[in-house]
Amino acid sequence: MLACGICIAGFTLCVFFDVVTRSIGMPWLWLQQATTAFFAWGVFVGTAVATRRHDHIYLAEITKRMTGARRTVIETINRLVVFVVACFMVWFGTRNAILDLGSFRMPWLIPLTVYTGIVPISGALIMLFAVEQMVNGLKYGYEGPEDNEFQAERAA
Amino acid sequence: MSETAILVLMAGLFLLFGYMGVPVAFAIMAAVLAATAFTPISYQSMIGQMFHGIDAETLLAIPFFLMVGELMTSADVTQRMIRLAQVLVGHLRGGLAQVVTLFSMFFAGISGSSAADVAVLSRSIAPEMDKEGYGRAFIAALIASASTIANLIPPSIMAVVYGATGNVSIGGLFLAGVVPGVMIGIGLMIYSYFFGPIGTMKKRANLCDVYLAARGAALPMVIPVIIMGGILTGWFTPTEAGMVAAVYILVVLIPIYNRQHIWRLPADFMYTGLLYALPLALVAGASAFGWMLAYLRGPDMVADSIQHYAGTDPRMIMLLLVLLFVIVGDFIDAVPAIIIFMPIINKLTQLGDINSVHMGVVIITTLVFGLLTPPYGLALLIAAKFVGVPFYRAMFRSFPLYVVFFITIAFTVLFPEVVLWLPKTLLPESVGCFKNPSGAGYICP
Numbered sequence: 001m002l003a004c005g006i007c008i009a010g011f012t013l014c015v016f017f018d019v020v021t022r023s024i025g026m027p028w029l030w031l032q033q034a035t036t037a038f039f040a041w042g043v044f045v046g047t048a049v050a051t052r053r054h055d056h057i058y059l060a061e062i063t064k065r066m067t068g069a070r071r072t073v074i075e076t077i078n079r080l081v082v083f084v085v086a087c088f089m090v091w092f093g094t095r096n097a098i099l100d101l102g103s104f105r106m107p108w109l110i111p112l113t114v115y116t117g118i119v120p121i122s123g124a125l126i127m128l129f130a131v132e133q134m135v136n137g138l139k140y141g142y143e144g145p146e147d148n149e150f151q152a153e154r155a156a
Numbered sequence: 157m158s159e160t161a162i163l164v165l166m167a168g169l170f171l172l173f174g175y176m177g178v179p180v181a182f183a184i185m186a187a188v189l190a191a192t193a194f195t196p197i198s199y200q201s202m203i204g205q206m207f208h209g210i211d212a213e214t215l216l217a218i219p220f221f222l223m224v225g226e227l228m229t230s231a232d233v234t235q236r237m238i239r240l241a242q243v244l245v246g247h248l249r250g251g252l253a254q255v256v257t258l259f260s261m262f263f264a265g266i267s268g269s270s271a272a273d274v275a276v277l278s279r280s281i282a283p284e285m286d287k288e289g290y291g292r293a294f295i296a297a298l299i300a301s302a303s304t305i306a307n308l309i310p311p312s313i314m315a316v317v318y319g320a321t322g323n324v325s326i327g328g329l330f331l332a333g334v335v336p337g338v339m340i341g342i343g344l345m346i347y348s349y350f351f352g353p354i355g356t357m358k359k360r361a362n363l364c365d366v367y368l369a370a371r372g373a374a375l376p377m378v379i380p381v382i383i384m385g386g387i388l389t390g391w392f393t394p395t396e397a398g399m400v401a402a403v404y405i406l407v408v409l410i411p412i413y414n415r416q417h418i419w420r421l422p423a424d425f426m427y428t429g430l431l432y433a434l435p436l437a438l439v440a441g442a443s444a445f446g447w448m449l450a451y452l453r454g455p456d457m458v459a460d461s462i463q464h465y466a467g468t469d470p471r472m473i474m475l476l477l478v479l480l481f482v483i484v485g486d487f488i489d490a491v492p493a494i495i496i497f498m499p500i501i502n503k504l505t506q507l508g509d510i511n512s513v514h515m516g517v518v519i520i521t522t523l524v525f526g527l528l529t530p531p532y533g534l535a536l537l538i539a540a541k542f543v544g545v546p547f548y549r550a551m552f553r554s555f556p557l558y559v560v561f562f563i564t565i566a567f568t569v570l571f572p573e574v575v576l577w578l579p580k581t582l583l584p585e586s587v588g589c590f591k592n593p594s595g596a597g598y599i600c601p
Binding site: 001002003004005006007008009011012015016018019035036039040042043044045046047049050051053055056057058059062063064074075077078081082084085088089092093095096099115116119 | 171173174175176177178179180181182183185186189199200202203204206207210211213215216219220223392395396399400402403422425426427428429430431432433434435436437438440487488489532534
């Protein structure tokens with residue numbers, strides 16, 4: 001969460017100073033590149049954090065209405081899907097990042113890796129969180145306190 | 157494997173994973189990666205495509221529009237706008253229902269997200285409505301319906317995503333969204349007046365109360381002027397306008413109205429940092445999905461089918477697209493829907509020689525309706541959860557309100573000259589007008 005806060009604060013400050021320096025006729029061109037970097041890093045760090053906090057957008061929360069073995073199986077499959085996607089992000093994201101060492105963004109010729117490097121880092125964090133959730137889920141069950149709402153809704 | 161089979165596999169896997177409970181962003185990515193296995197495309201380029209999906213300058217506005225809504229809500233500045241809405245329409249039949257809708261129209265000019273609107277209304281007005289006997293199902297249905305206006309009246313996150321993906325003027329989309337947004341608001345107010353619960357009838361506020369409430373809400377109401385004024389005068393891009401609005405809240409509103417809140421700002425920043433990643437993670441996945449869809453010639457297939465029935469008649473094309481997006485909006489979120497289907501929209505816009513801003517506002521209005529429809533009516537899901545009512549009850553109570561959306565969508569399709577009047581007047585270049593070489597004014601197609 002702290003990293004999310006740092007990214008958006010950095011992003012806001014960069015846009016702010018970009019407008020200010022441009023208005024006074026002394027633009028700092030590097031600010032635009034820093035803005036894009038904070039933005040991209042913020043998105044991928046936020047994606048990893050949201051995975052841990054279950055804050056992502058879901059199409060359905062059918063598993064919340066389930067209990068027992070059926071729930072354990074489906075929740076574990078869900079985490080495995082996330083884990084596999086994260087593996088792809090790590091492996092192919094790293095290859096992209098290495099390749100991007102040879103590509104540069106104008107006008108300061110910053111290697112593209114500075115931007116795309118966050119993809120494998122985010123993937124690694126997501127892998128970690130998915131494994132953590134699977135281990136905890138298999139050990140203690142996937143049911144959480146928020147499930148009571150669904151049970152109450154079901155009863156109603 | 158044929159292209160059609162890969163398309164079916166990709167769409168099927170996305171829906172399967174999504175409805176199993178995999179986060180939407182990962183469900184999309186998993187489907188795309190599975191489909192990639194049957195094509196000569198490398199996984200490396202698909203992962204790269206996910207990054208390039210968010211690497212667009214126009215998307216930089218999204219965090220600011222979310223931040224503005226979050227800061228206003230968490231610092232309780234919105235209470236002043238609710239008070240203003242109360243003195244203006246609280247005395248009408250179904251007074252609090254009218255307040256919900258009018259406040260949503262005010263708040264839509266500040267925040268670009270329905271979720272923030274639902275959160276404010278559920279916390280502040282919903283308990284009072286419950287006491288007055290409006291019925292929780294109606295409260296959730298009304299709050300969800302009214303919150304959709306945030307996606308039409310500028311600034312709108314959907315418009316930013318649409319503009320960034322489809323290369324359409326965001327300023328033009330913002331202005332064109334005003335007419336359908338106001339129509340939905342007025343429609344909901346008319347419905348609440350004639351068909352909604354009566355609530356407790358209150359005395360009409362006197363002029364002094366109106367003045368005091370207007371004075372109290374004056375500073376927050378400057379935000380829409382900053383955002384739209386900055387964009388229209390050309391002083392700011394949408395991103396910069398959002399930043400200026402956020403700075404205005406931080407430097408002016410919070411110190412004046414809620415000084416203690418300054419200590420909670422780091423928490424607000426952290427939460428906003430997380431909040432903006434959610435739609436943009438969808439953008440990342442959906443742009444890869446859209447790219448794959450285009451590679452597999454999905455747009456050609458859909459466009460050919462629509463052309464088969466509609467020919468090149470722009471209204472028929474738009475009506476069939478509305479039908480498609482009503483179905484799509486039932487199952488997937490608006491942001492990925494826009495990005496995934498953009499190649500199809502672009503192709504059909506060219507085919508029917510339709511103004512791209514007009515097409516954009518029709519699609520956004522239709523997708524806004526999808527925020528209410530089951531099984532994936534995001535605004536209704538959130539509202540039902542906050543208000544404390546089972547989703548299916550809120551859903552049944554929202555059915556009559558659908559009429560307002562049907563009328564608005566039909567109007568938006570059939571009367572482009574009304575919808576495009578505002579952008580044509582204030583930002584003519586955004587709708588394809590160009591300066592008259594022989595004098596003042598613009599020539600519009």
